[in-house]
Amino acid sequence: MTNFACRPKFGRLFFMDNNVFNPEHQQKHISNKIVSGLERISEVFKILLWEKAKLVGLSPIQIQILIFVANHKQELCNVSHLAKEFNVTKPTISDAIKTLDKKQLILKDYSSSDSRSYSIHLSQLGKQLASKIYDFATPLKHQVDKFNQSELEAMFKTLSELIYKLNQKGILTVQRTCFGCKFYQKNDTSDYCNLLEKELLNKDLRLDCPEYIERM
Missing domain, CATH: 1.10.10.10 (Winged helix-like DNA-binding domain superfamily/Winged helix DNA-binding domain)
Known part of the structure; x- marks a missing residue:
């Protein structure tokens, strides 16, 4: 009996189609890209x-x-x-x-x-x-510097949140971002640091804070 799961399709195998490194599958979800x-x-x-x-x-x-x-x-x-x-x-x-x-x-x-x-x-x-x-x-930083300020701030906040979520899932064992700190507070429309006693703009969030204390 033919094993259809392993039959080649345009040089690939069926069971390999649904992965983030398959260019065709990448088109289905931006998260794959x-x-x-x-x-x-x-x-x-x-x-x-x-x-x-x-x-x-x-x-x-x-x-x-x-x-x-x-x-x-x-x-x-x-x-x-x-x-x-x-x-x-x-x-x-x-x-x-x-x-x-x-x-x-x-x-x-x-x-x-x-x-x-x-x-x-x-x-x-x-x-x-x-x-x-x-x-x-430095070669990487030079390319990042070419984005405008609003793009950089949006990118940075997304990266900060991703690092925190990966830590919460146990994939990253160490993180010192604001989101996991005992001093961090999420309000309805803003982020706030109780240590600095100030609202945090996207550019104020830290990836590696020296005052970081893990929230229990």
Whole structure:
């Protein structure tokens, strides 16, 4: 008996038709096109990160760790949190930190209560290198800058909400957007921050807020 589910149709298989990467299926829902577009943009980050990694002799995750540590408070710069931040295993982070330590790019601050636990911060050499790798995403930013202000604000709010929703579904393990913060309040027609005591315009919303406290 012929298995119609697997019969080729114009070089494809029937069971593969209904997916977001099928150009014909993309035409049925704009959300399919958006997901496909986000996948392409994620490839841009991989390419730019790899290009910078080859220039400075580090791996992409090592570059990401240096940039994160340079821009965040020390309590977030430990193996457990970094593993959650980048959605990788603790051994992967430990191996990356070991290499950064050998290259004298980071320093370890051991816990007084647990000698196995430590946080990291950048050495002077690490700070110098970090200043040279921040710009890996500049080619992408140059293209984003070409949108007008209203387009940028609408795009930013949508991205913020998407990140929060992905976190709520357990797909993104870490997020520090306004929408998940204890200080955030949604009013009928506006967003409000109880810490700053002010209404938040789209441009005021944050993706990575240093005052973020998770709403319980």
